[in-house]
Amino acid sequence: MLWNGWGDPAKAAPLPQDVAVLLRDLLGVAPAAEAPLDLADVALPASRLADPVHAALAAVAEVRRDDETRLRHTRGRSTPDLLRIRAGETADAPDAVVLPASHEEVLAVLRVCARHAVSVVPFGGGTSVVGGLTPRRTDRVVALDLRRLDRVLAVDPVSRTAVLQAGLRGPDAERLLAAKGFTLGHFPQSFEWATVGGFAAARGSGQASAGYGRFDEMVVALTAATPTGTLETGRAPRSAAGPDLRQLLLGSEGAFGVITSVTVRVRPLPEARRYEGWRFPSFDSGARAMRRLAQDGPLPTVLRLSDEAETMVGLARPQTLSDLAADAGCLLLAGYEGTADGVPRLRERTGEALRALGGQPLGDEPGEQWAQGRYAAPYLRDSLLGAGAFAETLETAVFWSGIPRLYAAVREALTSTLTEAGTPPLVMCHISHVYETGASLYFTVVSAQGGAAGDGPLAHWQRAKQAANDAILANGGTISHHHGVGTDHRDWYAREAGPVGVEILRAVKARLDPAGILNPGVLVPE
Amino acid sequence: MLWNGWGDPAKAAPLPQDVAVLLRDLLGVAPAAEAPLDLADVALPASRLADPVHAALAAVAEVRRDDETRLRHTRGRSTPDLLRIRAGETADAPDAVVLPASHEEVLAVLRVCARHAVSVVPFGGGTSVVGGLTPRRTDRVVALDLRRLDRVLAVDPVSRTAVLQAGLRGPDAERLLAAKGFTLGHFPQSFEWATVGGFAAARGSGQASAGYGRFDEMVVALTAATPTGTLETGRAPRSAAGPDLRQLLLGSEGAFGVITSVTVRVRPLPEARRYEGWRFPSFDSGARAMRRLAQDGPLPTVLRLSDEAETMVGLARPQTLSDLAADAGCLLLAGYEGTADGVPRLRERTGEALRALGGQPLGDEPGEQWAQGRYAAPYLRDSLLGAGAFAETLETAVFWSGIPRLYAAVREALTSTLTEAGTPPLVMCHISHVYETGASLYFTVVSAQGGAAGDGPLAHWQRAKQAANDAILANGGTISHHHGVGTDHRDWYAREAGPVGVEILRAVKARLDPAGILNPGVLVPE
Structure with missing residues (x-):
């Protein structure tokens, strides 16, 4: 994993020049003034893990204290995380990284850490986008990397x-x-x-x-x-x-x-896979079609609907953006996986239903494009950040009847906050998870990096994000459908769980983790 | 609800004479020696709810202290519960019944009860079959009947x-x-x-x-x-x-x-409903067919498979029992509910699959019979108890690969325990809930009422039930798939939850119910 971005460095791609022009013209994005830091130039605070504690840990599991390993276990992969690490902020680096090889070694590490008041940050892929890897900083912190439990x-x-x-x-x-x-x-x-x-x-x-x-x-x-x-x-x-x-x-x-x-x-294992695109005239009509499939079937394996803004950006070649904007409608992606004879049958029945609900088939190309690029968005974000733009996502879930109101309120919260602060954003949304009773909404925000007036881009985004979180709760949504709580959502989560719910969490935590070493400040309000 | 049995007294039916003969010849059931008690002859201990506590409760919700109301809120509807109540055992009667009319009144009742150390037994339909209505007896107990929250x-x-x-x-x-x-x-x-x-x-x-x-x-x-x-x-x-x-x-x-x-x-609301029967040559082959439907579809709305013993008893007219026993096989019931055009389609596809898996169609009659009698089993139990027999059920769930072993072990545990004690049982089983990864097994036991040698029928059954519970846990099953834990399953549940799981339950209970008034001894090991 790239230390200051996403994934495999070999897959990184610079932003096409015409997209950079578009960002400048549409959103006022200015290229970054400074070249990014090199890994070798990043300084870490010295490890505060005293030798006796280190020895106690090393007696039960592998421990690493070198700077590069510590840096590679610093924070997660939210945009604020990346902006911080790119700026060389390393105060959150763990004092060591512990790599247990078995359940028993994990137990032993926890015992040592509880005895010596060492906070423990469980670390899988390091991909949290909600501050899940940045607990309240305590005297001594280790990352507990689980990569050796890989069977x-x-x-x-x-x-x-x-x-x-x-x-x-x-x-x-x-x-x-x-x-x-x-x-x-x-x-x-x-x-x-x-x-x-x-x-x-x-x-x-x-x-x-x-x-x-x-x-x-x-x-x-x-x-x-x-x-x-x-x-x-x-x-x-x-x-x-x-x-x-x-x-x-x-x-x-x-x-x-x-x-x-x-x-x-x-x-x-599926014998067959097929992905295809459909066009709906509006987000509303597309969402209604998804609801019908989720409630009455047939239900494809993959179902995703982009709103007008996301459809426009996703479908358009930048140079022809204005031509397509007027009638792009909304792109619905349907994917079918299963047995060799089940997939065509499911596809046919779904197609009948989508047509009856106002959809127009767009063929396999949009589906195959999506399938090829399905893990690429974080790379694109790196390129956008590199080009001086700000890009972040947030998500929720809400009952079907609440979607129109929540969708409008979150867009409005993001748009007005960022526009008032001088960085009018592009806000896009898609529905990517459907249930009988409702669906998730996933928002993507792109804007210029704000906060020029002495107030950094992090504080700038924080205000917009808070407004969006408030809008989500005020309109019946949950603070997260699949990103989680971490530290970023903790205060809204506490409102969602309510005082008795928070008491339950505290009681469980106090009983299981009496020394309070596990991710202090993550999830459970202190 | 009948005070000493099930449901609507008007629906009670005495056991046909030939079934009584069969019970005698096959299981050695002797008619009950004594006539059942009349409601009027049952004596209750005096209510121990002191007047000041009664007044505090009556200030926040309706309270009843008359004997009949208290009797009708005594224990649940397991066979041991019924045997106790039929024997006039009323030590477990609540001291009063509280009938709140709103969430706020429930909160207020809990506050009063916490202040005065009154145990609270939440009471819905009173149908628990696992001792869920018989917490550890404390000085003062009220039943909290929720019937007025009916909107x-x-x-x-x-x-x-x-x-x-x-x-x-x-x-x-x-x-x-x-x-x-x-x-x-x-x-x-x-x-x-x-x-x-x-x-x-x-x-x-x-x-x-x-x-x-x-x-x-x-x-x-x-x-x-x-x-x-x-x-x-x-x-x-x-x-x-x-x-x-x-x-x-x-x-x-x-x-x-x-x-x-x-x-x-x-x-x-379904537009159409249809239920039908299929015959499978063995419980094994029928279970395999259910697994295929649960894992690969199509999945009917109702799916139930009786083993050979249950099929024999259910299908047979008693007088021709011996003729049918040899080739009854196992009855699988499949029910289809949904839209007018969806039901025939689902039925056709399911039928194709069941035929390919070795099933023989038996037509609608067994399905319609099942649908008509689907809530009648507890009435039949009353009749069996009235005729001097013992009848009880127990259930579990287990992964598909574990079914043969668990099925054999539970039957063996029940059969050997009861046979050694002099009351050889008829043990029947069906699978009535299926999932991708496994299914539930539901056992019915009928025998003579044992415990003649100074040891009552309750202790007699208790030994068999313990052996069955041990067999369930030893063979990978859960102590309950849908009856619950109550007090009857609490000790096995503690083994299933493990020591850390039990600590979690205790921590949550201590935080939510610090005075320990809610169902003490139910579910959470003390």
Whole structure:
């Protein structure tokens, strides 16, 4: 992973010159004044992990204290994270990185850390975009990197379950399962880097969630190491035996324990895949069509609808932008995965339904383009940041009846805040996860980097983001559909959970993590 | 509800004479020696609710202290519960019954009870079969009857959600939703008496769960009154905002708070319903067919498979039992509900699949018979008990690969324990809830009432039930798929949850219910 951006440096691509021109003309983006820092020029504070504590840790697991390893475990991958790291801000660097190789080593590390008051930041792919890797800074902090827990422990082909260790990255999990004829079907945008443990701890949801479900719906059982001991929860397909404690660890973001393995439902590898595009005249009519499919079927494996702005930007070649803007409508992507005879049947029935709901078929090309570029957006963000622009995303979920109001309110909050501050943005949105009762809305914001008047771009964005978060809660949305809470959403999450809900979280945390070493300040309001 | 049995006394039916003969010849059942007690002859201990406490309660909600009301809120509807109440055992009668009319009144009742150390037993339909209504007896106990919270508070036809108060019984909820064109689709055997709050608090699952899902999957949001205050949780179709606290209240069986309303996903009223029977040569081949449908579709709305013993008893006229026993095979019931054109299509595709998997169609008659008698089993149990027999059920869920082993182990545990004790049983089983990864097994036991040698029938059954519970846990099953934990399953539940899981439950209970008034000893090991 690039230390100050996304993914594989070999895949980075500079922004085309005509897009740079467009950003300048449309949004007033000025090229960055300074060249980016080199890794070698970044200075880190000295590790505060005293030698006796280091020795105690090193006695139970591998520990690294070199600067580059610490830097590569500093913060996550939100745009504010990237702006900070690009500016050489390294105060959040952990004092060491611990790499346990087993559940037992994780338990042992937690015991040592509890004894020596060392905060622990569980670290999977490092892809959090909500400040999940930046707990309240304490005297001593280690990152607990789970990459060595990278095995498939068991596959039950009859029950279609598999036991995966937490440090497995998406592609490795898929490769190992494919060797047995199965897929997990979880393909979030962070797929190439994020890990199974992170999918679980942050309740991820992939691009094919309509067909394969959310990650929290795939988890049949899990094992977590906590400072109090091992928790194993989930032992049957479904149960009425008390509260579902899986659902307390899923979404717990490393604040209650470290998920070390999960038992997941798997599906047969699809024999066929096909993705196609449809045009709807408006976001409203497209959303209505999605709702009909989600409520009455047939439901494709992938279903995604871009609003007019996202459709325009996505479809258009920049030079012909003005020609297409008027009638681009809204692009709906439908993907079908499954058996060789099931896919054409599902596609045909979906097509009939979409046509009846006002859709026009656009053929396979938009679908194939999407499939090829499905993990590329974070690279594009790097290019935009490099060109002096600001780009960030935020997301929510809301009941179907609440979509029009929430959609308008969030756009308005972002647009008015940023415009008043002198950086009028382009706000785009898509619906990418549908359920019987509602859907998620995913917003992308591009603007000039603001905050020129002594007030940095971070504070500038923070105001817009706060306005968007307030609009989400005021209009019935949840503060996150799949990014999580971290530190960035914690205050809104506390409002969403309510005072009694927060008390429950605190009670669980106090019992499992009495020394308060696990991700202090992440998720649970202190 | 009949005070010492099930349901509407008008629907009670004495056992046919030939069945009584069969019970005698096959299982050694002897007619009951004594006539059943009359309601008027049952004596209750005096209410221990002192006048000042009564006055404090009566200031915030309706309170009843008469003997008949107290008797009608004594224990649940397990066979041990019925045997006790039929024997005039009333030590567990609550000291009063409180009938709040709103969420606020529930909160106020909890405050008064916490102040005066009065234990509270939330009471919906009173249909628990796992000792959920018999907490550890404390000095003062009230039943909190939710029957006055019986309204549908809101219906959102676009998002297909409805807000239901906890005291609504199944048929009333369906009638009120049907007036808006919707159904919940939750039809457990207790449907006619159990309430929405009980469905949620005990994680119920209905006979049409293959099509409509489990009750915990229907709950989008819920409101609970706790001694600490109001908890509202769930505000979007799905969320990554932290742990799912709904799933902590679902299945909490009144130990953490009183669920006062739930927001549920609803479905359009089906335009068509059709139920039919299929014959499979063995339980194994039938289970394999169910697995294929659950994993690869098409999935009917109702899917149920009886083993050889249950098929034999269910299909056979008693006089021809021996003729049919040899080739009855196993009866699979498939039900289809939905749109007028969807039902025939689903039925045709399912039929093709079942035929390919070795099924023989038996036509509509077995399906229609099942549909007509779907809520009758508890009445039959009353008749069996009246005739001197013992009849009880227990259930679990397990992954597909574990079914053969668990099925054999539970049958063996029940059969050997009861046979050694001199009452060889008839043990029957069906699979009635299927999932991608596994299914539930539901066992019915009929035998003579044992314990003649000075050891009552309760202790006699208790030994068999313990052996069955041990066999369930030893073979990978959960202690309950839909009956719940209560007090009867608490010790096995503690083993299933593990020590860290139990600590979590205790921490949550201590925070929400610091005075420990809510169902002490139910669910959470003390």
